[in-house]
Amino acid sequence: MTTGRVLAALVLAALGVAPFVPMGGMGEYVIFVMVQVFIWSFIGNAWSLMGRFGLVSLGHGAFLGVGAYTTTLLWNFYGLTPWVGVIVAMAAAVVLALVVAYPCSRFGIVGHYFGLVTLAVGEVIRLLLIAERDWTGGSLGLTLKTAGDASFYAVQYADKRVFYYGAFVVWLLGLWVWHRLDRSMARAAMEAIGEDETAAASVGIHVSRFKLAITSLSAALTAFGGVVYAQYIAYVNPETLAGVGVSLRIVFAVVLGGMYSLLGPTVGTALTISLSEYLRVKFGVHFIGMAETIYGLILVVFIIFLPSGIYGSLRGLLVRRTPARA
Template sequence: MNRRALVSLLILGVALLLLPLFANSYLLSVATLILFFAFAGQAWNVMMGFCGQLSLGHSLYVGVGAYVAAGLFVHLGIGPWAGVWLAVALCVALGCTIGFLAFRFGISGVYFALLTIAFAEFTRIGFDHLQWTGGPGGLFLKVAQRDTIDIANFRGPPAMYYYAILALAAGALALCSWLLKSRAGFYWQAIRENEEAAQALGINTFRWKMLAVAISSAMTAVAGVFYAFYYNNLFPEQIFHISRSIEIILGPIIGGVGTLFGPILGAVVLTVLADGITELLAAVGVEVPGIKQVFYGIVLLMVIMFLPNGIWPTLARKLGLVHAEGGK
């Protein structure tokens, strides 16, 4: 990263910090959504982008994280600051179980991806039949007074949630940029590029893959806790659904898998695109169910066909934010 990139990042950071001062509530909710997907995408990127393990079941961690924190809050009155630890611990345990089973038995590539889907779907149907969390009828958090800030229970106005997710996204960015330059990051990239070669060089690939899964699932669990307290309602059909996993991973793929800023850029592009299409269709006066998603699909198709490495590597080179060779 050169000086130009650093300055741009600084300006972006200040702009994001000041955003609630002049943004209306709609813009703030869009920004919150973008940051949520940027954060979750960053988490997924640790596993896939850094370490090369394709997970298509990240909704599992969002859902379990959300349900654990919300369940503790609703039933036992335990606030999210304590709940988040249990959520993270449980998701890491789940991730490590899946990882252990898969990596021990030599499951990789497509098979690993399908195993992650299977676990997410299995859990979704399980939660549909779990009465403690309300089953298919959903779990609801009491919507708090929107103008008082209750930090202890993480209830407050939209701006509070905005700053929370901004902090999380910024923290994730810092963590990931540190991870990429750490020993783990180099080992991961070696495993991603050629696992056998990495093993031959004496890297314990099993252990490092497990670490990637653990970090990724922990981060996604935190995203889940945020989701529960921001949206206040949870349904197994929505939160564990495979389309949720796809939503999470579209950002990094569109932005650029394995890059630091790809997940952020991807989240911006996708959210703005989806909202833009909605606005555009409303302005034209077309109201056909599904037409929005068709446009969305076509744009995805175009991006993936013509920018196979994602938008960020190309954009970064064009703007002169990175030196000519390394797009990452």
């Protein structure tokens, strides 16, 4: 694995200096895309913490929306710094996660049914955000009150490089959490639960506690990602931060890259964002929905032929021990 380590160090170094590499007039744009990749990879990572154990959520947009809107509303209406707001946001997401996950766990709602419940939750949050338009601006969204060109208190910076490094660190943090969980006995317990709840319980694993814990962790991190995204774009909108669309886009990216490996969500996110940017530039506004159509086709092909995803499958070829399969 030493070559792997060298490679990883080189990639990290390249990412570290990227904002200072002269790229002609393209610099701003490249930075913009990369920040998106970091943030959405982090969110994909948070999703895969649950997804890899068979807790497939199709409503993670709910947690994104709760996160992003909590800090934004607290800032716009009460002037509360996002540094504090983010804690409230994560707590709110955890509360929502428990409200959803506890009954599911209690009444044995698993698999496809769990997916459907979460799908509905994502939509409920989106509709709520639209309905409460006096606060949230409804479907027009909400712009963060500006606090000058560079404000630490408001976490607003005109210089996108600040966000680049911030998102970079956040992304690394997500990978660290994933790695820590992967190496712990909790991962084994979750795998056991994902496969056979009765057998898992019979060897002393507290099934619902584990499910609630992993769901809470995933929700909190997703809300955190939502906050980072809102601070970066300085604008929140129910369509981009809640509901089916964004929820499925997270799932697409992770399934594409591979949910059973550390870098799977990152690879998948980088590919889907690149693809949608490419299609946007190529087709402009002519073929609206083209990106989604192509995603859909790719997803079907992947689920059938490469259930471990692009990165997961490549890694499976390189590493002798085959990775766990879907």
